[in-house]
Amino acid sequence: LSNRILELTGIRYPVFQGGMAWVADAQLAAAVSNAGGLGIIAAANMPPELLDRELHRVRELTDRPFGLNIMLLSPTADDVIEIAAVHRVPVITTGAGKPGKVIERLKPLGAKIIPVVASVAHARRVEQQGADAVIAEGLESGGHIGEISTFALVPQVVDAVSIPVIAAGGIADGRGVAAAFALGAEGVQMGTRFVCVRECSAHQRYKEMILKAGDRSTVVTGRSTGHPVRCIKNKFSTKFEEMERNGASVEEIEAFGSGRLRAAVVDGDVEWGSVMAGQCAGMIDDIPSAAEVIRRIFAQAADVAENMGVVGSFFRSLCLEEGM
Numbered sequence: 001l002s003n004r005i006l007e008l009t010g011i012r013y014p015v016f017q018g019g020m021a022w023v024a025d026a027q028l029a030a031a032v033s034n035a036g037g038l039g040i041i042a043a044a045n046m047p048p049e050l051l052d053r054e055l056h057r058v059r060e061l062t063d064r065p066f067g068l069n070i071m072l073l074s075p076t077a078d079d080v081i082e083i084a085a086v087h088r089v090p091v092i093t094t095g096a097g098k099p100g101k102v103i104e105r106l107k108p109l110g111a112k113i114i115p116v117v118a119s120v121a122h123a124r125r126v127e128q129q130g131a132d133a134v135i136a137e138g139l140e141s142g143g144h145i146g147e148i149s150t151f152a153l154v155p156q157v158v159d160a161v162s163i164p165v166i167a168a169g170g171i172a173d174g175r176g177v178a179a180a181f182a183l184g185a186e187g188v189q190m191g192t193r194f195v196c197v198r199e200c201s202a203h204q205r206y207k208e209m210i211l212k213a214g215d216r217s218t219v220v221t222g223r224s225t226g227h228p229v230r231c232i233k234n235k236f237s238t239k240f241e242e243m244e245r246n247g248a249s250v251e252e253i254e255a256f257g258s259g260r261l262r263a264a265v266v267d268g269d270v271e272w273g274s275v276m277a278g279q280c281a282g283m284i285d286d287i288p289s290a291a292e293v294i295r296r297i298f299a300q301a302a303d304v305a306e307n308m309g310v311v312g313s314f315f316r317s318l319c320l321e322e323g324m
């Protein structure tokens with residue numbers, strides 16, 4: 001059995017690993033790709049020579065398909081596009097902006113372009129521009145988010161476009177995978193779940209913040225700057241919220257916020273760094289291998305979907321009772 005996401009990308013399980021800035025390096029991407037998912041390297045603000053090295057490394061570590069995420073807010077985005085062209089990266093995802101120029105430059109080279117969208121309007125526009133699929137990412141997600149929940153966004157995007165939709169935001173186990181497919185998605189993307197895997201090089205204290213998190217452990221800061229970002233509550237986020245309440249300028253806030261994600265991921269400063277994570281952090285209690293995560297979520301998704309057969313009969317019986 002197959003589906004459009006497997007056909008489009010050549011992967012074995014319809015699961016992408018989120019292209020998380022500072023976290024998604026060649027080692028993590030290769031582990032996910034070798035396990036049958038789509039590993040994705042985050043270009044973020046990486047200097048060109050570093051990105052070039054990561055793209056060489058991933059090809060040494062896996063011969064499976066892999067992706068590159070281009071964060072469109074980054075001033076390096078144009079250089080990243082050129083590096084992606086030289087390396088013939090097979091799958092490109094984009095975030096936090098308008099992917100028109102990415103589609104124009106890389107689609108003719110045979111790359112599959114799959115933008116993250118946060119609304120129906122974004123999804124319609126990128127389909128028109130030639131996107132091969134979209135990742136509909138809900139506000140449950142970690143990092144830079146839109147304003148619509150996954151549960152509400154995915155079915156509306158599915159109804160609005162005819163290219164395949166991948167669901168993202170709040171998915172960390174097989175129930176989320178089965179639910180995403182019930183909403184019409186043909187794949188899922190997970191970020192926070194793939195931070196807590198052995199092959200992820202994020203600092204151990206960052207991973208521990210996710211293991212300790214509960215359902216109410218994240219907050220959204222930065223709405224006042226137009227870049228809402230979800231992260232785990234800590235001294236940094238509390239100070240950030242206080243600055244926004246006191247009407248600090250966008251410049252002051254951006255100066256305060258810059259470099260904080262790196263401080264958390266690379267240096268393990270989980271008090272004053274930005275510990276970006278999704279609302280599913282409360283569901284993550286272990287640090288298995290990437291392969292174990294993928295095996296487990298599709299085994300559970302299979303159980304859930306098969307048990308839904310019973311629920312289907314229940315729904316059917318309700319309709320029959322009323323003679324509907």
Ligand SMILES: O=C(O)COc1ccc(-c2c[nH]c(CNC(=O)Nc3ncc(Sc4ccccn4)s3)n2)cc1
Pocket residue numbers: 021071073094095096097098116117118122137142143144145146227229276
């Ligand atoms: O302007 C338009 O029409 C398109 O506007 C868009 C608006 C939002 C999005 C969007 C939402 N979520 C995503 C994909 N997810 C992400 O991009 N998540 C990110 N996490 C950390 C990032 S680095 C950063 C970025 C800004 C401020 C601070 N740090 S990027 N893209 C995509 C397009």
